[in-house]
Amino acid sequence: MKPKFKETIPYFFLNNEIQIGEEEGLAGIISDPTGSISYLIKQLDGKRTISEIVEEVQNKFPSINSDEIIEGITVLGNEGYLEDNSIESNLDSYTLERYKANINYFSLFTKFGDNKYKIQERISETPISLLGVGGLGTQVLYHLAALGFHNIKALDFDNIELSNFNRQLLYSEADIGNSKIEMAKKRISQFNPNVNLDITNKKIESPQDVIDHIKGTELVICVADKPTLHIANWVNEGVVKCNLPMVYGGVLNTRGRFFSMIPSDTGCVQCHIDYAKQINDKQEDQLNAMNNMEFTRNNAAISPNVAIVAGTLVNEALKILTKIEKPLSLGKVMEVDFLNLGTNTVSSWIKQPDCPLCGQGVGSGVV
Numbered sequence: 001m002k003p004k005f006k007e008t009i010p011y012f013f014l015n016n017e018i019q020i021g022e023e024e025g026l027a028g029i030i031s032d033p034t035g036s037i038s039y040l041i042k043q044l045d046g047k048r049t050i051s052e053i054v055e056e057v058q059n060k061f062p063s064i065n066s067d068e069i070i071e072g073i074t075v076l077g078n079e080g081y082l083e084d085n086s087i088e089s090n091l092d093s094y095t096l097e098r099y100k101a102n103i104n105y106f107s108l109f110t111k112f113g114d115n116k117y118k119i120q121e122r123i124s125e126t127p128i129s130l131l132g133v134g135g136l137g138t139q140v141l142y143h144l145a146a147l148g149f150h151n152i153k154a155l156d157f158d159n160i161e162l163s164n165f166n167r168q169l170l171y172s173e174a175d176i177g178n179s180k181i182e183m184a185k186k187r188i189s190q191f192n193p194n195v196n197l198d199i200t201n202k203k204i205e206s207p208q209d210v211i212d213h214i215k216g217t218e219l220v221i222c223v224a225d226k227p228t229l230h231i232a233n234w235v236n237e238g239v240v241k242c243n244l245p246m247v248y249g250g251v252l253n254t255r256g257r258f259f260s261m262i263p264s265d266t267g268c269v270q271c272h273i274d275y276a277k278q279i280n281d282k283q284e285d286q287l288n289a290m291n292n293m294e295f296t297r298n299n300a301a302i303s304p305n306v307a308i309v310a311g312t313l314v315n316e317a318l319k320i321l322t323k324i325e326k327p328l329s330l331g332k333v334m335e336v337d338f339l340n341l342g343t344n345t346v347s348s349w350i351k352q353p354d355c356p357l358c359g360q361g362v363g364s365g366v367v
Contacts, residue, residue: 003053003073003112004046004085008104013038020081028079036061040072046085077112089117095124098194099148109324119322120148126321127151129214129244131204131235132224133184134158135301136249138170139310140221141184145192147318152188152195155213156181156224157203167303204231210238220246221317223310236269240357245320247329249313251301256309257346259333260316266331267351268358275349305338312336 005011011020018038021027032038039060043053050073054066076082089096096103099120106119128149133141133156144152160168160175160183168180175183181199188197200213204224214220222235232248239246240263249258261268277284319327328334332348353360 001084002046002049002086003044003082005044005081006083006107008108009081036064082112083107084113087115091117122322123148124150127217129217129220130154131222132156133180135167135306136223136310138168139307140314143314145188145195150194150196153198153217155200167301167306207234207237210235211242214242219317219321220244221313222248225250232269237357240268247313247316249309251306251309253300254338256336257333258313258329260327260329263358270357271352271355272349274352
């Protein structure tokens with residue numbers, strides 16, 4: 001092992017103290033009256049083995065024994081300040097450079113001895129499904145390509161219109177009248193030629209349509225919103241039958257809503273509906289009234305708000321796939337208020353053992 005202080009974490013020496021980090025709640029201060037810890041940190045440049053570092057520090061501070069020096073390295077490693085510079089990446093030089101900032105970010109979540117490159121490798125190798133390439137979908141797709149997801153399946157049926165451009169950043173006015181999904185493939189290939197974007201130009205009309213699209217992938221992001229009264233249930237059924245995790249979101253005027261689920265752990269949308277009925281005796285009447293109302297929602301969305309939700313959805317997907325952090329929205333509907341950027345839980349649910357879709361005794365598998 002060759003300990004190296006992470007390049008993403010700043011530190012400086014001042015008045016016999018070492019100040020590490022800059023984020024509130026994460027930064028630390030170490031008292032160093034003799035200067036021995038400062039000297040130790042200066043040796044953590046990734047060029048020396050632990051035994052070489054011990055020897056170097058003892059030459060400068062003979063009264064410090066090797067166990068104390070190793071303990072110091074261990075403490076710094078446990079705090080997340082160090083990485084092992086002897087770990088080699090399987091990624092080529094082009095990929096390392098293109099995703100350099102990604103890898104630096106992922107290093108913030110690794111412990112000393114972990115391989116930070118594995119996270120980027122996991123992303124590059126993981127096939128993912130996207131339903132919808134409209135306002136949210138175009139920005140989600142850009143984020144996925146920027147992260148380095150090289151195997152993406154995307155579905156949409158719509159054509160590009162002039163009114164799309166205030167929030168659908170993937171397209172240009174020269175594309176008006178063309179298929180969104182076709183133009184998405186063209187733009188993403190220009191932005192990141194490493195992405196294999198498998199497109200489907202189709203309107204979702206049944207759970208089987210969802211299954212046909214998402215099978216063979218490992219996670220689903222759904223931002224499709226048509227047909228309004230059926231899409232969530234159809235996508236839920238498809239995801240459950242394929243046993244895939246899903247992140248789902250949309251924009252509602254001044255708020256964005258999102259949730260995530262892993263059918264075998266959190267249950268599914270049907271669990272949410274059934275659980276809501278248990279705790280709200282008006283739920284059934286409310287759902288019936290919504291299904292019977294004559295209302296067509298007109299888009300009330302601006303690009304900065306759409307960007308907030310798109311980034312949140314991709315972050316949640318990233319957490320599920322890489323496990324760098326626990327997703328915020330597993331098994332609950334979250335809401336972000338665009339006016340004050342606050343988040344809150346709208347509702348949550350628990351897996352229902354007798355759920356007709358994902359409950360005990362219900363078979364799963366692609367049909």
